[in-house]
Amino acid sequence: MAFADRLRPGAAEAVAAFQKQGKEVHLISGDVAGAVGDLAGRLGIVQWQAEALPADKAALIAELAAQGRKVLMVGDGLNDTAALASAHASISPASALDAARAASDIVLLGTDLSPVAEAVRVAVKARRRIKENFAISLLYNVVAVPIAIVGLATPLAAALAMSLSSITVSLNALRLK
Structure with a gap:
């Protein structure tokens, strides 16, 4: 029996739109490498990191910001709140945990991520x-x-x-x- 994470609705469209705009997309997750690698592969994301702690996510955002980049963080979990708060802009879906929604600049009304690229x-x-x-x-x-x-x-x-x-x-x- 094989298990695989389901993509959030609109995730593939949002990633494709960002890549078409020439934006760099990173996937950083606390999940195991196999699951994150599979998800990154299905989304066409080259830069990904698995088994990341909340501090790792915030550190990646700080590193990218130190390079002069403007970082948009999209997240929905408790372990995303520090990164959401430290990003230049942050977005969470309505289904996210309360802490993630509170740390975000924008809360999407639904669970579909396709409006993220349009918002940018x-x-x-x-x-x-x-x-x-x-x-x-x-x-x-x-x-x-x-x-x-x-x-x-x-x-x-x-x-x-x-x-x-x-x-x-x-x-x-x-x-x-």
């Missing part, structure tokens, strides 16, 4: 929009404030320019969808 993709786009909006605001202030200080702008023109700046930033943010 949206976060990258959102960060880009935020930077663009800061640039738009900075440009507005560099141009508008000196004009207002010298008295070349009427209150109506200043109000319209400020409204236009706010509308521009809002419309740029809406491009996220």
Whole structure:
């Protein structure tokens, strides 16, 4: 009789999406090497570690962060909480233990992991929009404030320019969808 761990729904899709985006995927587990190696093989994960203690998981995240990498940790167990808390961002499914959910930045509503890669993709786009909006605001202030200080702008023109700046930033943010 052979036993094998079932993949969490969406795990294969999430790993494939990360790899397609050029992201490095690690699997670190407290389970025995045979089970972890089999799981890594089914998911196409090259870098994996078995029989890891909670401190080992947190140490891997610290090591990757020291190399300048931004680490996303996905976990669901009590032994994942230190790593979830120390990662740049962390995600747990709704079925995770309370401690893991409390340590996570995001809790998925279901058990399906396929939204994880989409969440990262949206976060990258959102960060880009935020930077663009800061640039738009900075440009507005560099141009508008000196004009207002010298008295070349009427209150109506200043109000319209400020409204236009706010509308521009809002419309740029809406491009996220």
